[in-house]
Amino acid sequence: MTLRRRLAGAIPQLAWRDAALARQQEELLVRRQEVKDAGARSAAHEETISAQAAQIEELTAQEGARSAQLEETRAELDAVQRHAASLVDVDDYLAEPSFRRQLLTLRRTTSELRELDPHYRHPLRQIPFKLRNYRLAASHGIAVPTVYGTWKEPEQIDLDGLPEAFVVKSDGGAASRGVLPLLAQGQGRWRTADGARDYTADEVREQMRDLLTRRKVMRPFFAEEFLVQDEAVPIPDDIKVYACYGEAQQVLVRRVSEHGAGGAHVRRYLRPDGSDLGQVVAGVPVDETIPVPARLPEIIEVAEHLSRAMGVPFVRVDVYDTPGGIVLGEITRAPGGEQRIRADQDQVMGRAWERAVYRLDMDLLAGRPAGVLHGSHEAPSLYHESHVSRSARPGSWAPTVVGCDRWCRPAGRR
Structure with a gap:
């Protein structure tokens, strides 16, 4: 027996302490094993949490993709519904008159006319020439620049x-x-x-x-x-009258602050009597503070006079209201742009165009000379000396001169 054991047997306190130390060592070993086990469980939990986090992230991404796909599907469905709403039954569409439909047909068919009429005999082929229109207006006593x-x-x-x-x-x-x-x-x-x-x-x-x-x-x-209008308006208002063979349908007053096709501008749409038409074309700025032209009745008379002289169902006559009076700007056969006019006005102007076709036919049957009619006022050619219009050879440039009282004035004023 060792000395320590003999002493422990002889001294009870030492025996008790050794027993306590033995128990503490056993407990320490148990605690260390528990910590080790807890560490293993914690690592397992962390691995599980990481796997779950990865799974959540994947599910979130999948959900985002599904949401994007859902939004795309909704957008496609909306587009289909809008397209379906824009479609009309052909019979219903053709049952109503339409200015835009008439205009688009005119634009499309002028290419055919170009091939059929290389010598500019048809009045539609003659309209685009500004100097020729100046001569025409002057022959009817209408001022030109x-x-x-x-x-x-x-x-x-x-x-x-x-x-x-x-x-x-x-x-x-x-x-x-x-x-x-x-x-x-x-x-x-x-x-x-x-x-x-x-x-x-x-x-x-x-x-x-x-x-x-x-x-x-x-x-x-x-x-x-x-041309000038007044000091407050550096570029004169462009007054555009849509006329169907002697009957004005609407007036567009276009105020420009920047020159050019894409220049800044605002508009006001009027009826021939000067009352406001409101927002005729969607998306185009309208300014109801633009004043109604002071000489509007005279402007309407000039436009209707020239539209009869042109010998076609529709033209737009552009004029300027200057301190010296009404001056012609130009005559247009087919206004540009989409011309998506408000439905009620589109029908009004479409019906006027259709009636103008037959009113012109009736005048032709009654003896009106076909084509553009020049008035009896002196109006020399404004083209240079070598231009075809000065040739002595008879042709499409030779004006047909007829007094205004017979064909160019309203029926009540002839």
């Missing part, structure tokens, strides 16, 4: 000696292409009326040459009077 000079080619355009303000134009071109309202700045420079850009004479010629090369404009080129 003073033309300072004409040039066959862009390279011949000469700005020297022109007034401080003038407009350079091409004989044909839509949406303000080939139109430059210029104000002299000195030292061989000119600025557009809206102040947006300066030009030299060479730059003016270069721009017209580029437009001609791209077939956006037609020869010849000319410089004309810069």
Whole structure:
């Protein structure tokens, strides 16, 4: 027996302490095993939690994909429903008159007319020429801008000696292409009326040459009077009258703050009597503070007179209301843009177009000469000396002159 055991047997306190230490060691071993076991369980839990987190993340991604797919499906369904709502029964569609339908048909068929009429015998083929329309209006006693000079080619355009303000134009071109309202700045420079850009004479010629090369404009080129309205309006309001063979249907007053086809502008739509038509075209800014033209009755009379003289069911007659009186801007056979007019107005103007076809037919049966009718006022050709309009050879450019009292005035005024 060892000394420690003999002493423990002899001293009870030592025996008790040793027993306690033995028990504590056993408990310590048990606790260490428990900690180890707890660590293993914790690691297992963390692994489970990580797996569950990954699963949640995957489910979230799947849910997001399903939500996106659901939104896409809803968008497609909405598009289908909108398209279905926009569809109309063909019979119902054709049962109602439509200005837009008539206009789109006219735009489409003018390409056919171009092939059938290469010599510009049909009145629709003659409308796009500005200088020809100036001569036509002047022959009916309607004021036109003073033309300072004409040039066959862009390279011949000469700005020297022109007034401080003038407009350079091409004989044909839509949406303000080939139109430059210029104000002299000195030292061989000119600025557009809206102040947006300066030009030299060479730059003016270069721009017209580029437009001609791209077939956006037609020869010849000319410089004309810069029309004014008043000091508060640097660019005169463009007053556009939609007329169906002598009957005005609506008036568009277009106020421009920036020159050009895409320039900033606001509009006001009026009935021929000056009452407001409201928002005729969706999405186009309307400003009801634009004043009704003071000479609106005279404007309507001018537009209706010229629309009869043109010998076609529909034209738009553009004029300016200047301090000196009403001045012709241009005559348009098929206004551009989508022309998605409010349904009620679309039907009103469509019916007027349809009636105009037959009213023109009735006049032709009653003896009206076919085509464009010039009035009896003196109106020399504004084209340059070598232009086909000055040829002695009979042809489509030779005007048919008829007194206005027979065919160009309303029935009650003839």
